Amino acid sequence: MFKYFRKHFTSRLAKHQRQSSRLVSKDGRCNIEFGHVEEESRFVFLVDIWTTILDLKWRYKMTIFITAFLGSWFLFGLLWYAVAYLHGDLPELGPLINHTPCVENINGLTSAFLFSLETQVTIGYGFRCVTEQCATAIFLLIFQSILGVIINSFMCGAILAKISRAKKRGKAIAFSKNAVISKRGGKLCLLIRVANLRKSLLIGSHIYGKLLKTTITPEGETIILDQVNIDFKVDAGNENLFFISPLTIYHIIDRHSPFFHMTADTLSQQDFELVVFLDGTVESTSATCQVRTSYIAEEVLWGHRFAPIVSKTKEGKYRVDFHNFSKTVEVETAHCAFCLYNEKDTKAKGKLGYDNPTFVLQEVSETNETKM
Known part of the structure; x- marks a missing residue:
């Protein structure tokens, strides 16, 4: 009993480690750091600030959004307070009765912050306003208005761009949980099912795969993430798929x-990861997107095929049962690809009459000796 539990625990632990070490998760996220x-390379992220902002997670993006506005309001609030202080407009400085302030009704830091807020977001309550007394205040008003438009355009544009990114369109593309290996068209194939959950199409879709595994070169070099191209086919053609219903893509396992x-x-027992990619153009926005998923050895089922999901109703509509x-479902499948093709060669040679291809006919001369 103890040996059974130890074996079971060891297998579960090995499976968990293999699951956690995969490069691409099932939802397409890359597990790499x-x-x-x-430091010079980190500076590139600041140079391309637009892409950096778009790639940030929502919590960081909203933090930057709020900090940008609050920070600019508070900074200009301090500048307005400094202008009022230097010009002697504050009540604690005791201005004269006929004194004309740079900004009306700024009595402290709080009112300066409120005026900064009203100026940058163009609220304009009319209670506080700039007078003709100070050229510095006029210049500061113009500068804050221009900077406020820039901040507003950049941050709002970044949020809209992230919402409309085609990456979210990929969430409506579903891959089967497992890949299967079975016969298709008389050949041993690896099959994967993919479906488009939206009725809008992906234009110019292209499907391909990469097999990631650890290999050792003849020179003794170990390549951990060695990539091998995996060609997938679809009966309807590999390019410009009519992706309105679920498709079964397959890879022919040949020599x-x-x-x-x-x-x-x-x-x-194999240590590999099959990454499947689907590239296409979103029909509604004309933006390109890529959807990906991965399969490890435990997620590839030998001797199975997918159950049918498309049927036709009495009303003439096509129904997809997800x-x-x-x-x-299990199906009869050859033990290996070599067995399947070897069996075909044997049958082909059998039809030609070669029951024993290794048989060699040899002529033997015999002497007839007759004893009298």
């Missing part, structure tokens, strides 16, 4: 495929 980045030497028994989207 950069260490010891030089040039990295899956060719894997078998049903050794598949779960309850069976990731559901698979």
Whole structure:
């Protein structure tokens, strides 16, 4: 009993470690971090401030948004307070009765902050206003108005751009939970199901894959994230997909495929990660987007195929049942790709009459000796 629990715990722990070490999560996020980045390289993020702002998470973006406005209001509030203080407009400085202030009704730091707020957001209550007495106040009013428009345009534009990014369109693209390996068209294939949850199409869609694994070169170099191209096909064509209903994409496991030497028994022991990409253009916004997901060895089912999900109703409409989207059923499948193709070669040679291709006909001369 103890050995059983230890084996079970060890397998679960190994599975958890493999799940956590994947490069791309199921929802497409990349599990990678950069260490010891030089300071010169960090400066690039400040130069391209627009992309940096767009890539930030919402909590950081809203923090910058609020800080930018509150900071500018408070900074200019201090400048307005300084103008009033230097000109002697504050009540504690004891101005004369006929004294004309730079800004009417600024009595302290709070009123200066309120005037800064009214100026930058163009509220204009009319209770506080700039007079003709100070050229400095007029220049500060113009400068704050221009800077306020710039801040408002940049921050509001960044928020609208992030909301309208095509990355959110990718959330409506669903991949099957597992990949399967079975026969399709007489060939052993790796199949994945993908669906578009919106009725709007992705124009010019293209599907491809990358197999990530650790390899050792003949020179002894270890490459941890070695990438191998995986070509996926769709019966409707690989380009310009009519992506209105779920599609089943497949990769033919031939002699040039990295899956060719894997078998049903050794598949779960392999250490690889299959990353699948879908590129397309959003029909409504004409923005390009990329959707990706990944599959590790435990998520590839040998000898399964996907259950049908598209049917036709009595009214003539086509119905997609997403309850069976990731559901698979077991089917009879060859133990390995080599077995399947070897079986085909044997049958082909059998039809030609070569039951034993290694048989070699040899002529033997016999001598007939007759004893009298």
